[in-house]
Amino acid sequence: MIRKLYMKPAVREFLRILLAITISLGLGFIITLLVSEDPIGAYRAFLTGPVSRINRAGEWIKEAITLTLLGLSVALVFKAKLFSLGAEGQMLLGALVSGTIALFVPLPSVLRIPLALIAGMLVGGLFGALPGYLKAHLNANEIVSTLMLNAIALRVYDYFLIFHIKPEGAGYNASDFFPKEGVLPTFIPNLPFLADAYELFSRRANITIMLYIAIVVVILVWYLMYRTPFGYELRMMGANMKFARYGGIDTKRSVVLTFAISGVVAGLAGAYLGMGIHQKLIANITIGIAFEGIVVALLARNNPVAVPFAALAYGYLRAGADIMERSSDVSREMVLVIQAIIILLVTAERVLPIIQQRVSAMRENNKATAPEEGGQNVV
Amino acid sequence: MPPIIELNDIYKIYPNGVMANKGVNFSVDPGEIHALVGENGAGKSTLMKIIYGMEQPTEGQVIVDGLERHFHSSRDAIDAGIGMVHQNFMLVPSFTVAENIVLGQEPTQRGLLNKQQAIDETIHISEQYGLRVDPEAVVDSINVGMRQRVEILKALYRGANILILDEPTAVLTPQETQELFLAIRKLVEQGKTVIFITHKLREVKEVSDRVTVMRQGEVIGTLPTSEATRESLACMMVGRDVLLSVDKPPSVRGRKVMEIQNLNYIDDTGRCVLEDVSFNIYAGEILGIAGVEGNGQTELVEILTGLRPATSGNALINGNFVLNKTPREVRLAKVSHIPEDRLTNGLALEASINENLIVDRYFRPPYRKGASIDYDKVYELGAKSIEEFGILTPNGDLPVASLSGGNMQKVIVAREFTSEPELLIAAQPTRGIDVGATEFVREQLVKQRTDGTAVLLVSADLGEVMSLSDRIIAIYEGEITGVFPDAASVTEEELGLYMLGIKHQSTEEMEELL
Numbered sequence: 001m002i003r004k005l006y007m008k009p010a011v012r013e014f015l016r017i018l019l020a021i022t023i024s025l026g027l028g029f030i031i032t033l034l035v036s037e038d039p040i041g042a043y044r045a046f047l048t049g050p051v052s053r054i055n056r057a058g059e060w061i062k063e064a065i066t067l068t069l070l071g072l073s074v075a076l077v078f079k080a081k082l083f084s085l086g087a088e089g090q091m092l093l094g095a096l097v098s099g100t101i102a103l104f105v106p107l108p109s110v111l112r113i114p115l116a117l118i119a120g121m122l123v124g125g126l127f128g129a130l131p132g133y134l135k136a137h138l139n140a141n142e143i144v145s146t147l148m149l150n151a152i153a154l155r156v157y158d159y160f161l162i163f164h165i166k167p168e169g170a171g172y173n174a175s176d177f178f179p180k181e182g183v184l185p186t187f188i189p190n191l192p193f194l195a196d197a198y199e200l201f202s203r204r205a206n207i208t209i210m211l212y213i214a215i216v217v218v219i220l221v222w223y224l225m226y227r228t229p230f231g232y233e234l235r236m237m238g239a240n241m242k243f244a245r246y247g248g249i250d251t252k253r254s255v256v257l258t259f260a261i262s263g264v265v266a267g268l269a270g271a272y273l274g275m276g277i278h279q280k281l282i283a284n285i286t287i288g289i290a291f292e293g294i295v296v297a298l299l300a301r302n303n304p305v306a307v308p309f310a311a312l313a314y315g316y317l318r319a320g321a322d323i324m325e326r327s328s329d330v331s332r333e334m335v336l337v338i339q340a341i342i343i344l345l346v347t348a349e350r351v352l353p354i355i356q357q358r359v360s361a362m363r364e365n366n367k368a369t370a371p372e373e374g375g376q377n378v379v
Numbered sequence: 380m381p382p383i384i385e386l387n388d389i390y391k392i393y394p395n396g397v398m399a400n401k402g403v404n405f406s407v408d409p410g411e412i413h414a415l416v417g418e419n420g421a422g423k424s425t426l427m428k429i430i431y432g433m434e435q436p437t438e439g440q441v442i443v444d445g446l447e448r449h450f451h452s453s454r455d456a457i458d459a460g461i462g463m464v465h466q467n468f469m470l471v472p473s474f475t476v477a478e479n480i481v482l483g484q485e486p487t488q489r490g491l492l493n494k495q496q497a498i499d500e501t502i503h504i505s506e507q508y509g510l511r512v513d514p515e516a517v518v519d520s521i522n523v524g525m526r527q528r529v530e531i532l533k534a535l536y537r538g539a540n541i542l543i544l545d546e547p548t549a550v551l552t553p554q555e556t557q558e559l560f561l562a563i564r565k566l567v568e569q570g571k572t573v574i575f576i577t578h579k580l581r582e583v584k585e586v587s588d589r590v591t592v593m594r595q596g597e598v599i600g601t602l603p604t605s606e607a608t609r610e611s612l613a614c615m616m617v618g619r620d621v622l623l624s625v626d627k628p629p630s631v632r633g634r635k636v637m638e639i640q641n642l643n644y645i646d647d648t649g650r651c652v653l654e655d656v657s658f659n660i661y662a663g664e665i666l667g668i669a670g671v672e673g674n675g676q677t678e679l680v681e682i683l684t685g686l687r688p689a690t691s692g693n694a695l696i697n698g699n700f701v702l703n704k705t706p707r708e709v710r711l712a713k714v715s716h717i718p719e720d721r722l723t724n725g726l727a728l729e730a731s732i733n734e735n736l737i738v739d740r741y742f743r744p745p746y747r748k749g750a751s752i753d754y755d756k757v758y759e760l761g762a763k764s765i766e767e768f769g770i771l772t773p774n775g776d777l778p779v780a781s782l783s784g785g786n787m788q789k790v791i792v793a794r795e796f797t798s799e800p801e802l803l804i805a806a807q808p809t810r811g812i813d814v815g816a817t818e819f820v821r822e823q824l825v826k827q828r829t830d831g832t833a834v835l836l837v838s839a840d841l842g843e844v845m846s847l848s849d850r851i852i853a854i855y856e857g858e859i860t861g862v863f864p865d866a867a868s869v870t871e872e873e874l875g876l877y878m879l880g881i882k883h884q885s886t887e888e889m890e891e892l893l
Binding site for chain 2: 223227228229232235236239240242243244245246247248249250
């Protein structure tokens with residue numbers, strides 16, 4: 001029974017991640033022992049910090065939502081064996097356009113919010129399609145082009161923020177807070193019988209309806225990837241680009257489309273930064289998170305359904321690390337080292353497979369005396 | 380004389396449960412050429428990897444030169460005087476021939492590679508064994524036959540006494556094969572021992588002293604080659620009698636399906652690869668292209684299937700222009716294509732068998748329903764193809780990479796044949812696959828043609844072209860040199876003269892027959 005479970009790829013994958021996390025947490029503790037006066041306290045802050053208070057838990061979930069969207073955006077591109085570092089630029093423009101609508105378009109919130117989100121996605125998609133087009137038609141390296149486009153997006157964002165959006169005479173580079181009509185509502189509806197919960201969450205941990213949107217996006221991306229003709233094209237390109245071409249797939253079109261859809265999701269993440277997390281546009285709004293989608297996608301092995309779990313796990317690490325830094329004598333740098341070890345171990349493709357091979361080779365050795373048990377040769 | 384290599388009761392079970400060798404006993408005498416034959420997946424390569432130390436046997440004894448050995452890596456085997464030339468060459472493409480040969484045991488001068496000495500040693504060893512190479516050529520720029528010689532020299536340079544060649548002729552032209560055989564004989568004259576893995580029974584007869592046949596992980600028998608016939612060997616390999624000659628009903632030529640007019644192709648380097656190629660293909664016939672590899676066949680097939688743009692010319696299928704269209708458009712004009720390199724073009728190895736079967740049809744009904752792919756229909760197609768084409772697999776959800784070469788080819792054949800083509804372009808359809816699968820693919824090709832499909836067959840195996848085709852075109856350096864309207868009446872020798880450009884029919888002569 002247990003063996004049967006173990007044979008399931010999903011179960012094995014889960015065990016693999018669990019083992020990697022355990023080993024890396026162990027290593028992390030050893031490092032903490034070396035650098036901290038109060039290692040137990042510091043490590044406790046790291047491990048339990050994010051769930052110790054409701055507002056901390058809220059911060060964790062909010063960040064996990066952003067990470068989920070970014071992870072999906074990157075997983076789409078990775079699945080086609082392409083590469084993209086463009087999430088930053090797509091988020092910035094998504095935040096800029098959606099934030100502008102949230103701030104200035106005089107519509108009621110039922111119209112203003114969807115309009116802002118859709119506009120954010122659209123601009124993210126268009127900006128995302130650009131490196132795709134360059135790749136498909138001019139064979140421009142997508143790593144370089146996405147990075148360069150990020151730099152352009154950043155300047156565009158700063159220009160509009162500083163010269164057009166920020167209140168006149170303000171001494172800081174940020175917009176006003178968005179009006180209530182432009183802010184994503186709390187995920188618990190304001191209904192009489194939910195009043196207590198609504199109160200609690202809206203005041204102390206502002207998790208917004210983006211929670212639901214993110215779940216829908218996860219399902220949509222999964223469906224797109226595994227059930228639609230486009231998803232088939234994307235996966236075949238990832239498996240063997242020449243095969244895709246030979247089979248008649250219009251690989252140029254599919255490459256552009258892949259980048260565009262990835263940009264749509266990143267644009268949505270950008271809109272969420274403005275309308276959900278900060279509730280205003282600030283300078284450097286994507287700092288510290290723009291490239292984290294890559295880690296999440298790696299953790300999730302580009303599987304859209306695994307992305308939210310990877311985002312939760314990774315978000316927890318980030319949140320715990322922040323709390324450890326604030327509440328103990330362990331420096332930010334050490335926290336980053338521990339984080340890096342965890343990522344390294346979890347994403348290392350080969351750690352557990354090697355152990356698995358050893359173990360099964362040993363088992364096969366024992367079994368060799370009864371060779372008729374071996375499967376028929378199909379290789 | 381005691382055997383130089385003796386394997387006793389070798390079992391090899393892979394971690395995934397596949398039993399590749401089941402109690403194999405195998406021995407090789409010093410100074411002989413020993414052929415090892417068997418279908419794909421019969422366990423030949425595993426056995427050789429055990430001798431070469433790349434795999435460790437689960438159970439059993441390996442005796443080399445009378446001593447029991449436990450090789451932990453190929454380095455141990457090399458130290459024991461064993462060398463192996465793999466099917467896929469393992470050379471550094473950007474290095475020169477000499478650098479590749481000495482790699483790992485470089486002659487050095489103050490810690491740096493002594494290039495001159497490397498070249499001298501390469502020339503020396505190359506002359507000693509009669510394997511001609513250019514020591515200063517960069518590997519990237521030399522042809523497959525030369526690369527193989529480099530691999531062999533590399534093994535000899537490391538002091539190999541016993542040389543294992545894993546399907547050495549699979550990538551060679553007939554001429555190169557002959558040169559290889561000469562070299563092998565020379566090696567044996569100088570006291571080396573050669574183990575030769577192959578599918579091709581003709582080569583077994585031609586070059587080996589003894590032959591061992593494997594089937595499904597077991598040795599079926601070892602016998603002197605002089606006592607073996609091709610038919611008896613084939614029977615031992617597949618466990619039943621095989622038709623080596625193809626039985627086919629007479630061809631009924633139908634309407635003109637494809638018309639190719641004055642096709643020219645000049646490649647990036649300015650070389651004229653195809654020159655003024657014109658021919659027609661009719662329904663219900665197999666048109667074979669005979670030519671030594673590298674005379675434009677590859678490019679011709681790629682152009683006709685939309686994978687490569689032509690420089691000029693015209694191609695029509697049922698009157699519709701198909702030249703310089705996309706592969707999708709060509710396929711929609713009812714053209715199927717078995718590509719010459721199945722691993723590069725024909726399959727996505729990590730994708731499942733089912734997904735490999737739908738690449739030409741996932742976007743249209745019945746496989747597409749609304750916005751999504753109807754996976755029920757896909758599974759249906761998979762199950763049907765696996766049964767109909769005898770693909771050896773537990774189910775269609777497994778990655779194609781889990782199949783043997785012959786079964787991979789069956790996946791391609793299943794896809795290309797079930798799309799109901801009017802023109803089937805088959806390039807090297809049986810290359811590197813075992814006798815059973817070869818027989819199957821050939822039967823299917825003939826069946827398609829008898830059912831009224833036009834078939835264009837490109838193969839480096841002249842025997843295959845001659846036995847399958849109804850009509851043959853000879854091609855040399857991108858030009859058609861001869862047309863033979865009745866394939867049965869032309870001899871191998873005569874065709875050879877056209878393939879080598881020695882004879883050339885006049886334009887008028889050919890026009891009538893095209």
